Amino acid sequence: MPETTETAEPAAPFSTRIREATAREHEEAENSTFITDMLAGVLGIDSYRRYTAQLWFIYRALEEHSAGLADDPVAGPFITPELARTAELERDLAHLAGPGWREQLDPLPATTAYAARIEECARTWPGGYIAHHYTRYLGDLSGGQVIRGHAEKLWDLPHRGDGVRFYVFDGIGNPAAFKREYRALLDRIGADELEQRRILDEGKRAFVLNRAVFTELAGEFAARRPG
Numbered sequence: 207m208p209e210t211t212e213t214a215e216p217a218a219p220f221s222t223r224i225r226e227a228t229a230r231e232h233e234e235a236e237n238s239t240f241i242t243d244m245l246a247g248v249l250g251i252d253s254y255r256r257y258t259a260q261l262w263f264i265y266r267a268l269e270e271h272s273a274g275l276a277d278d279p280v281a282g283p284f285i286t287p288e289l290a291r292t293a294e295l296e297r298d299l300a301h302l303a304g305p306g307w308r309e310q311l312d313p314l315p316a317t318t319a320y321a322a323r324i325e326e327c328a329r330t331w332p333g334g335y336i337a338h339h340y341t342r343y344l345g346d347l348s349g350g351q352v353i354r355g356h357a358e359k360l361w362d363l364p365h366r367g368d369g370v371r372f373y374v375f376d377g378i379g380n381p382a383a384f385k386r387e388y389r390a391l392l393d394r395i396g397a398d399e400l401e402q403r404r405i406l407d408e409g410k411r412a413f414v415l416n417r418a419v420f421t422e423l424a425g426e427f428a429a430r431r432p433g
């Protein structure tokens with residue numbers, strides 16, 4: 207008997223699909239040893255500085271090609287200046303590492319690999335770029351706020367000031383509304399089913415690439431862990 211599509215479940219909205227496809231990976235990232243230890247205060251501010259430096263490479267990769275993607279029919283609608291983080295990271299690093307911050311920048315191998323994958327997507331595959339865009343920016347607008355709160359308290363950083371500006375989106379007055387609109391954009395994504403599945407896979411890969419950075423950071427700071 208031929209398969210009928212009439213009884214098939216309609217596909218869930220793409221924003222739901224990508225959240226569900228990466229839910230397990232999200233939990234692993236959130237509970238990674240490095241993030242847990244850093245936010246528990248057992249690793250010291252060095253760990254936060256080193257982590258922030260890794261973010262600089264990741265956001266440079268996300269943002270250096272964004273102008274070229276602004277007119278792309280698939281990725282273009284996601285490119286918006288109020289999300290850009292490179293300038294904020296540079297202010298944070300100047301505060302955390304001093305005027306010589308740029309010379310101290312040193313990417314971990316996992317960071318280099320992650321940034322290279324983002325750049326490859328930005329240059330060759332707008333749908334893949336969206337998977338990376340989603341994984342970082344929607345996360346920063348969500349769990350990022352938890353990280354900011356811990357960092358301010360643990361290391362006495364000025365509230366929403368230098369050191370934590372990366373987590374402060376001055377151009378976004380209402381983060382909840384922004385996230386709603388972002389999800390609506392995901393739901394209108396100009397991609398057929400096959401391409402949507404490829405983007406979901408890239409979303410999982412984005413989380414795996416983040417976790418690899420956390421694993422290397424954990425290794426670097428292992429000696430600071432108690433007992």
Ligand code: HEM
Nearest residue numbers: 224225235236241340341342344345348349350352353416
């Ligand atoms: C969403 C917490 C780490 C990526 C969320 C939400 C929470 C959260 C509460 C839901 C917010 C909402 O529905 O509005 C945390 C905490 C973290 C953490 C506490 C660590 C301390 C991460 C990491 C990534 C990430 C490391 C990826 C690099 C995301 C994404 C979303 C999200 C993409 C949006 C999910 C969606 O609604 O589609 N996070 N998170 N998070 N987080 Fe995290």
